[in-house]
Amino acid sequence: MEPVFTVLVFSSVVVAFVIFNYAKLKHHMSSTFLSGEDIILTDTIERKNENRRLHLPTVRQRKSTNLPSGRIGLVPSVLPVQEKVVPLSVNYHFTRKCNYQCGFCFHTAKTSFVLPLEDAKRGLSLLKDAGMEKINFSGGEPFIVKRGAFVGELVRFCKESLQLPSVTIVSNGSLVTENWFKTYGAYLDILAVSCDSFDPDTNEKIGRQQGQKNHLSSLRSVRRLCAEYQVAFKLNSVVNTYNKDENMVEEVKQLNPCRWKVFQCLLIDGENAGADAIRNAQTFVISDEEFQSFLERHRDVECLVPESNEKMQNSYLILDEYMRFLDCTKGSKQPSKSLLDVGVDNALLFSGFDERMFFKRGGQYVWSKADMRLEW
Numbered sequence: 001m002e003p004v005f006t007v008l009v010f011s012s013v014v015v016a017f018v019i020f021n022y023a024k025l026k027h028h029m030s031s032t033f034l035s036g037e038d039i040i041l042t043d044t045i046e047r048k049n050e051n052r053r054l055h056l057p058t059v060r061q062r063k064s065t066n067l068p069s070g071r072i073g074l075v076p077s078v079l080p081v082q083e084k085v086v087p088l089s090v091n092y093h094f095t096r097k098c099n100y101q102c103g104f105c106f107h108t109a110k111t112s113f114v115l116p117l118e119d120a121k122r123g124l125s126l127l128k129d130a131g132m133e134k135i136n137f138s139g140g141e142p143f144i145v146k147r148g149a150f151v152g153e154l155v156r157f158c159k160e161s162l163q164l165p166s167v168t169i170v171s172n173g174s175l176v177t178e179n180w181f182k183t184y185g186a187y188l189d190i191l192a193v194s195c196d197s198f199d200p201d202t203n204e205k206i207g208r209q210q211g212q213k214n215h216l217s218s219l220r221s222v223r224r225l226c227a228e229y230q231v232a233f234k235l236n237s238v239v240n241t242y243n244k245d246e247n248m249v250e251e252v253k254q255l256n257p258c259r260w261k262v263f264q265c266l267l268i269d270g271e272n273a274g275a276d277a278i279r280n281a282q283t284f285v286i287s288d289e290e291f292q293s294f295l296e297r298h299r300d301v302e303c304l305v306p307e308s309n310e311k312m313q314n315s316y317l318i319l320d321e322y323m324r325f326l327d328c329t330k331g332s333k334q335p336s337k338s339l340l341d342v343g344v345d346n347a348l349l350f351s352g353f354d355e356r357m358f359f360k361r362g363g364q365y366v367w368s369k370a371d372m373r374l375e376w
């Protein structure tokens with residue numbers, strides 16, 4: 001019995017070893033990246049260095065360079081390649097022009113440039129090829145260009161031709177018409193409207209209006225159109241000196257947005273702070289405690305998604321009007337080269353994007369209207 005028992009134990013150990021290594025290899029091969037210096041055996045790859053990452057295709061290439069079979073020892077790493085960022089969710093600020101004058105605006109009218117429509121579509125196709133699933137069109141005011149037809153054509157292109165799961169717009173709402181919804185509403189998942197206060201005087205102090213046109217009327221009109229044309233409605237608010245003590249609970253509940261993004265007023269050098277800036281938002285800035293107090297007052301609003309300065313600053317992939325990523329890590333917006341000239345991967349290296357914070361702040365959520373259970 002004893003030799004049989006020994007053989008059984010030995011066989012079990014061998015089988016367990018093979019299964020373990022096979023599972024490890026499978027897991028490893030299914031990962032997007034491999035790490036640093038890899039020992040390549042005929043059928044096994046072992047991680048030796050967690051610090052550097054290589055793209056899988058690079059390793060596959062190396063495996064196919066007529067290497068002899070059997071254990072071949074250490075293969076020197078090729079150039080260390082930075083972990084690849086997938087531009088899952090992109091914010092394209094295609095215009096800087098706006099009909100409002102918000103004192104804290106952090107994407108100001110420094111140029112009047114807008115890309116030709118076909119160039120913008122080409123850039124969006126490149127982003128889709130790089131893994132983009134959500135596009136948000138923003139400004140400035142997106143509906144100011146060609147009375148909404150420019151953003152409308154981009155929305156239609158992204159949904160119909162690129163088949164993006166999520167196509168959204170952030171607008172101040174004042175230039176949105178029913179005709180626009182009739183033509184383009186079917187292609188849009190979410191329309192977000194910015195509103196910081198339900199007190200017209202406060203909106204006036206903030207600059208969130210054009211002339212005497214009432215911002216709250218525009219907001220309610222867009223809300224109604226969203227329901228009628230089955231576009232999910234979202235609300236964005238910036239907490240600042242003028243609205244920090246307001247209680248918006250009842251009005252927000254009435255509007256019933258799918259999401260209420262609440263931002264802490266943020267200073268960006270060259271946009272709303274510093275000598276070169278068009279705006280000076282110093283007087284709008286609130287403390288972290290004041291922001292927390294606003295959140296606490298609105299804790300019963302279930303759809304509220306808070307965004308402090310820390311969460312907000314580097315967790316967005318922002319494209320400007322030239323399709324350059326803007327790196328905000330140093331407190332100003334440093335542009336990359338245009339992705340139309342250097343490609344998405346190269347431009348992304350200069351985006352300053354904090355992907356970990358993007359996921360931590362809940363940047364990926366149910367963003368297709370088809371997946372939302374909305375009562376229109």
Ligand code: SF4
Pocket residue numbers: 098099100101102104105106107139140141172194208
């Ligand atoms: S609505 Fe206000 S914050 Fe938005 S782009 Fe216009 S001025 Fe800036």
